[in-house]
Amino acid sequence: MTTKTITSGTFSTPATSDAGVSTRRMTAALLLILAGLVLIFTVGFAQGSGGFLHNAAHDTRHAATFPCH
Amino acid sequence: MISKVLTTVVLTGFVAGLLLTGAQMLQVTPLILEAEKYELGQIAVPHTHASSGIEHDHVLNGTPLATHMKMEELHETLAPTHEHSGVAHNHSAESWAPENGSERIFYTAVSNIVIGIAFSLMLVAVYLLRGKHVDINSGLLWGAAGFVVFSVAPALGQPPELPGMTAAALESRHVWWFGTVLATVIGIGLFTETKTIIPKIAAVALLVSPHIIGAPQPHLLESLIPAELSAQFAVASLVTSAFFWMVLGAASGYFYQKLVPDTSESMAAASA
Numbered sequence: 001m002t003t004k005t006i007t008s009g010t011f012s013t014p015a016t017s018d019a020g021v022s023t024r025r026m027t028a029a030l031l032l033i034l035a036g037l038v039l040i041f042t043v044g045f046a047q048g049s050g051g052f053l054h055n056a057a058h059d060t061r062h063a064a065t066f067p068c069h
Numbered sequence: 070m071i072s073k074v075l076t077t078v079v080l081t082g083f084v085a086g087l088l089l090t091g092a093q094m095l096q097v098t099p100l101i102l103e104a105e106k107y108e109l110g111q112i113a114v115p116h117t118h119a120s121s122g123i124e125h126d127h128v129l130n131g132t133p134l135a136t137h138m139k140m141e142e143l144h145e146t147l148a149p150t151h152e153h154s155g156v157a158h159n160h161s162a163e164s165w166a167p168e169n170g171s172e173r174i175f176y177t178a179v180s181n182i183v184i185g186i187a188f189s190l191m192l193v194a195v196y197l198l199r200g201k202h203v204d205i206n207s208g209l210l211w212g213a214a215g216f217v218v219f220s221v222a223p224a225l226g227q228p229p230e231l232p233g234m235t236a237a238a239l240e241s242r243h244v245w246w247f248g249t250v251l252a253t254v255i256g257i258g259l260f261t262e263t264k265t266i267i268p269k270i271a272a273v274a275l276l277v278s279p280h281i282i283g284a285p286q287p288h289l290l291e292s293l294i295p296a297e298l299s300a301q302f303a304v305a306s307l308v309t310s311a312f313f314w315m316v317l318g319a320a321s322g323y324f325y326q327k328l329v330p331d332t333s334e335s336m337a338a339a340s341a
Binding site: 043058 | 197
């Protein structure tokens, strides 16, 4: 990675890839994606008991190009 | 770090979800409400297919349309105050649905905030994976990418639908939607993050493959909804989605820059 000026005005040292931080970042990113998928499924796809989720999120589904009916 | 990342996600979701709710009020929601009048049979479009000699079954929300029609006829013979409670479809009173008006707007706002949080989880995950500096401007570009992935690509095969439009089976459309989003996201990622020609060709192949395969289509293209209304809705819905993604991108970039320590900075600190 090349040396880069940070907007705050401080200088970063040449960042040799630090496995610990990098792995932590990757784990966090994967967890976020997983959580995002669960929420997308809940709002966009799941019907819920008696169509509860479908009806509550109905207008969002139609607006956000999810297949609804 | 994770708490600051989550704060970024939640703030972005709230801002984008609430603004989306406001934007929907302009065209999207009025068009949905108008379409529901046709869906519920309060207004009927003239039916011309009977003379075509094509035999087919109408299915609305999993129930043959003939059943709906019979219920309509029944209703007409019943007391005028009788509502559509006996009609066995998703909008019936058998299953709970928010009342039109403030209750419906409230639930839509909640769903919008949740989907805003879901999409901003995706955006921030990309920021973390790339580990590069993000601000409001680059956030906007990521928002545009999100719009292409989650709205434009699926809409190419499955235009935003109004209640009452005919469509193929819901499950198959769900599968196509998800497959298209996945292929588009991998395609864009592969295209932007690689420098040689072979992965870029693979990326383009991935991007077009869902559209070559094609979205599931209904056997017969017929609709309870006038075509003008559907066309208006497709445009209104896509423009509103574009606005939503612009807000998502800009807000996530802004909050990420403010709250999450610059990754290259924190990496340098950690390695020092």
